[in-house]
Amino acid sequence: VEATPEWAREIKRLARERNATILAHNYQLPEIQDVADHVGDSLALSRIAAEAPEDTIVFCGVHFMAETAKILSPAKTVLIPDQRAGCSLADSITAADLRAWKAEFPNAVVVSYVNTTAEVKALTDICCTSSNAVDVVASIDPDREVLFLPDQFLGAHVKRVTGRENMHIWAGECHVHAGINGDELTEQARTHPDADLFVHPECGCATSALYLAGEGAFPADRVHILSTGGMIDAARDVQQRRLGNGEQGQSTQVLVATEVGMLHQLRKAAPGIDFQAVNDRASCKYMKMITPAALLRCLVEGRDEVHVDPETAARGRNSVQRMIEIGN
Ligand code: 13P
Ligand code: SF4
Secondary structure (H helix, E strand, O other): OOOOHHHHHHHHHHHHHOOEEEEEEOOOOHHHHHHOOEEEOHHHHHHHHHHOOOOEEEEEOOHHHHHHHHHHOOOOEEEOOOOOOOOOOHHHOOHHHHHHHHHHOOOOEEEEEOOOOHHHHOOOOEEEOOOOHHHHHHOOOOOOOEEEEOEHHHHHHHHHHHOOOOEEEOOEOOHHHHOOOHHHHHHHHHHOOOOEEEEOOOOOOHHHHHHHHHHOOOOHHHEEEOOHHHHHHHHHHHHHHHHOOOOOOOOOEEEEEOOOOHHHHHHHHOOOOEEEEOOOOOOOOOHHHOOHHHHHHHHHHOOOEOOOOHHHHHHHHHHHHHHHHOOO
């Protein structure tokens, strides 16, 4: 199945027929992003899913995102074009792991990144995404201990920004972002000294970026640690700053340290900027399971449907609801 204009028309027609809205994460294939009704980061898509007037949500993203939509809207039908689209980060902590960790710190507040299973969310006090992790942790009584999971690099970023000492961080990581290493970033930053640098906080290299800026190797105001949605807003700002104030002639490059699907929306948002991936092999195989053929099959057959055990969903709902309320 090719992503032709006929395919796109058929996708739109089938979605209308099912009264479905199609959501796509920023890491999806460009053709999937282009046919979707809404494209965004995890937080924006959760909010849209919670408020969607349609009966059906077709989630072009990974499984925990579709599960989160189901937790927020249990009466809706939530479909994912391929239920095998998992997440190595979500797999890095199980409900049993979290139960054991909580037993060690019985009075701690549990903050889980949205990249977790519904079972882990059911044991969580507040969920967060990379857009609002700092705001979520800052909202917690400074005297309470915090268990932050599962991403160690996002955790380190939040700890750095909030200056919070009583925060314990799970040692999980995303294989895609952990693979964007500090050496590659250092090399590119040195060869493009005028470029801005957009780094997702799941990257192992976020610390290197800040270190480079601290060393003076890279202008500190050109390092931005951002969620995928934050990168789109920052792209518009950089375009405005670079091209709107007579900086023409200078480099208008931005180095991007995240999954490569991100480049599509960045290039659409700021066509005057030359976006370059820090690591062009940083592709999430799970995100890319959502192919044009899989989306077509999903809309024709109504599969794969996402189910969350109602009791688990009920226990997880409060933590997800708090996530979508904070940092609004
Ligand atoms: P955000 O879109 O929230 O920045 O998340 C990135 C990610 O890795 C999702 O899997
Ligand atoms: Fe999970 Fe990493 Fe893929 Fe995001 S990029 S869905 S965190 S494996």
